[in-house]
Every structure is written in structure tokens, then in C-alpha cells.
Amino acid sequence: MAMNAALEAMMLLFSGVDGPGMPERAVFLGARVHRDLSNWPDLVGWQPFKPAADEWDRAGLRRVEDVPDGLWPVVLVLPGKSRDETLAWFAMAWERLEPGGRLVVAMPNTAGAGRFEKELAQAAGNIESIQKHKCRAFHAVKHAAHDSAIFQSWKSLGGIREIPGTGFVTTAGIFSADHIDPGSRLLAEHLPANVRGRVADLGAGWGYLTDAVLRRCSGIESIDLYEADSRALACAERNLAGHARDIRYRWTDVTAGVADGYDAILSNPPFHTGQVTDVDLGQTFLRVAAEGLRRGGRLMVVANRQLPYEGTLESLHMAWRKVAEDSTYKLLFAEKRR
Numbered sequence: 001m002a003m004n005a006a007l008e009a010m011m012l013l014f015s016g017v018d019g020p021g022m023p024e025r026a027v028f029l030g031a032r033v034h035r036d037l038s039n040w041p042d043l044v045g046w047q048p049f050k051p052a053a054d055e056w057d058r059a060g061l062r063r064v065e066d067v068p069d070g071l072w073p074v075v076l077v078l079p080g081k082s083r084d085e086t087l088a089w090f091a092m093a094w095e096r097l098e099p100g101g102r103l104v105v106a107m108p109n110t111a112g113a114g115r116f117e118k119e120l121a122q123a124a125g126n127i128e129s130i131q132k133h134k135c136r137a138f139h140a141v142k143h144a145a146h147d148s149a150i151f152q153s154w155k156s157l158g159g160i161r162e163i164p165g166t167g168f169v170t171t172a173g174i175f176s177a178d179h180i181d182p183g184s185r186l187l188a189e190h191l192p193a194n195v196r197g198r199v200a201d202l203g204a205g206w207g208y209l210t211d212a213v214l215r216r217c218s219g220i221e222s223i224d225l226y227e228a229d230s231r232a233l234a235c236a237e238r239n240l241a242g243h244a245r246d247i248r249y250r251w252t253d254v255t256a257g258v259a260d261g262y263d264a265i266l267s268n269p270p271f272h273t274g275q276v277t278d279v280d281l282g283q284t285f286l287r288v289a290a291e292g293l294r295r296g297g298r299l300m301v302v303a304n305r306q307l308p309y310e311g312t313l314e315s316l317h318m319a320w321r322k323v324a325e326d327s328t329y330k331l332l333f334a335e336k337r338r
């Protein structure tokens with residue numbers, strides 16, 4: 001398990017004599033595994049990202065699919081990358097704190113930890129913090145004298161929103177929450193009309209590519225959306241509700257594999273893990289896609305131009321061609337020969 005520096009900083013708060021001490025009951029939003037958590041008497045985690053949720057399950061910790069209701073003495077928050085998502089999670093956590101309960105947050109400095117700490121201090125009316133591993137861990141107690149209007153405005157940042165002029169809905173924190181990804185748009189513009197049979201979309205996000213292929217191709221019998229972010233998948237369900245087709249939503253870590261025998265697979269593969277570029281992740285998507293296709297099946301991929309996916313397709317014995325490119329993206333279409 002890779003070290004999560006923000007989580008390490010957070011856990012220091014519970015190990016030192018000056019910190020709040022190990023809580024009786026706690027809920028963890030954005031839950032990540034830490035060795036010390038297995039000693040906590042009553043801890044429940046919520047984690048929308050499947051690989052992290054799987055890791056949590058493997059550690060034998062208790063997990064819920066939806067953010068639990070009820071009031072808690074301690075809520076831990078390990079936010080993602082987006083500002084709106086972070087503030088919405090603060091509000092979600094605050095709402096679930098009992099009076100006198102404690103909200104505990106940890107973030108890398110590069111994610112704006114100092115700024116978020118100030119914002120939380122303003123809303124909560126109190127804050128304490130430590131710095132460690134280039135991260136900040138800060139905590140605030142829910143006293144009566146907090147600014148509920150600020151928390152209310154943050155809560156609204158976490159709702160369902162529409163990408164203006166598109167009819168598509170998204171939510172803060174998922175990929176491409178405020179716009180259609182230009183790479184995916186390029187792929188949508190070049191999708192052939194003769195895609196048919198059983199189709200899959202790997203890393204389907206909120207469903208843009210699936211929507212495009214269903215609009216263009218009447219011969220599709222079924223389409224499986226594989227996506228790691230459960231919130232994105234929930235948006236995809238809403239975005240695709242108008243298609244009277246066989247659509248399946250699969251909350252999956254694609255790197256662990258997908259079903260096989262597909263006639264066609266489309267993908268705009270991820271190539272970041274957190275904030276770090278991870279070319280291996282995209283390459284693994286291509287390998288899993290190749291395994292998921294029947295012989296003669298087609299793969300349609302969009303990628304940033306600098307990503308070395310041609311070599312990956314070669315090593316997978318796929319016959320590939322570059323169908324289009326612009327200043328940022330390229331489209332690689334490939335066929336499984338054996």
C-alpha cells in the first residue's frame with residue numbers, strides 16, 4: 001500500500017498526547033486505509049473510488065456505499081482535488097457531527113490545505129492544526145457559534161449540476177464535472193456509425209462517450225459502462241436514462257479486468273493517479289480492453305498525443321491506425337487480430 005502523506009499527518013493527531021485521542025465512534029469520508037485504524041473500536045468508511053474502496057474492504061474495515069446519516073462524535077475527511085468537492089465534503093461532515101463533535105481534515109499543501117483550513121476556521125469559528133509530510137491536518141469542534149450560512153452554501157456545491165447548454169448532469173469532484181472533455185469530444189466526432197453488438201466503455205465517467213455512441217450507432221445491442229467513481233456512474237445513469245437500450249452500470253476497478261467477448265470497446269483512459277501522471281494506468285486499460293474484445297473486435301481510444309500507446313497496442317498484437325489528431329489529442333483505433 002502506497003503511503004498517503006495526508007493520512008499519515010491526520011493519524012498523528014490521534015497518536016499524540018495533545019490530539020483529540022482515539023474516538024469511540026467515527027465516520028471517514030474519502031476513507032483510506034491506515035494501519036492504526038484497525039484498532040479503532042467503531043469506524044465506518046465511505047469511499048466512492050473503487051480501487052480505494054477495495055483496499056478498505058481488503059483491510060477488513062467496515063464500509064458503506066452511501067454517506068451514512070446520523071450524528072457522530074468524529075468525522076474524518078480526506079478530500080479529493082476539486083475545490084467544490086472539498087467544501088461540499090466539509091458541509092456533509094459538519095451536518096453529521098453531534099454538538100461538540102470534531103471534524104478532522106487532512107490535505108497536501110499543494111492541494112491548498114492552508115487556504116481550506118482558513119475557510120473552515122471562518123465557518124466553524126475555531127481550528128487547530130499541525131503540519132507534517134508537506135500536508136496539514138486540521139480539526140474544528142462543532143460549537144453553537146458557527147456560521148451555518150457558510151456551511152449551507154458549501155452544501156449546495158455538492159449537488160447535481162448541469163453542464164450549461166448540454167442537458168448533461170455531473171457533480172463536483174468527478175472527472176470533467178464542468179465541461180465536456182475535448183478529447184472525448186474528438187472521439188465522439190469520429191465514431192463510426194457501424195459499431196454494433198456488445199459494447200463497453202472503459203472509464204465511462206458521467207457517460208458522455210456512451211451517449212455519443214448510442215446516438216450514432218443503432219446496431220448496439222448492449223453497452224457496459226465500467227467506471228471507478230460511483231458518483232460519476234450515478235450521473236451517467238441520469239444522463240443515459242433517455243436511451244431505450246440495454247445499459248449496465250458497473251462500479252469497477254478496470255485494472256482488475258472486465259468481462260470478455262465484446263465487439264467494440266471505447267475509452268478515454270485515465271492517466272493520473274491522484275495528481276501524479278501514471279502512464280501505466282492507461283496502458284493497463286489498453287491491455288484489459290484487448291483482453292475484453294473478441295477476435296476481430298474493435299478498440300477506439302482517445303489519448304493525449306504524448307502518451308506512448310502505439311507501442312502498447314503493438315505489444316498487444318493489435319492492428320492499429322491513427323484516425324485523427326489535433327494539437328493535444330490523438331485517436332487510435334485498433335483491431336484484435338488474435
Ligand SMILES: C[S@@+](CC[C@H](N)C(=O)[O-])C[C@H]1O[C@@H](n2cnc3c(N)ncnc32)[C@H](O)[C@@H]1O
Nearest residue numbers: 175184203204205227228229253254268269270
Ligand atoms: C479521462 S476520464 C474519461 C471519462 C469519460 N469517458 C469522458 O469521456 O468524460 C477517465 C475515467 O476513468 C475513471 N477511472 C480512473 N481509474 C479507474 C479505474 N482504475 N477503473 C475504472 N475507471 C477508472 C475516472 O474516474 C474517469 O471517469
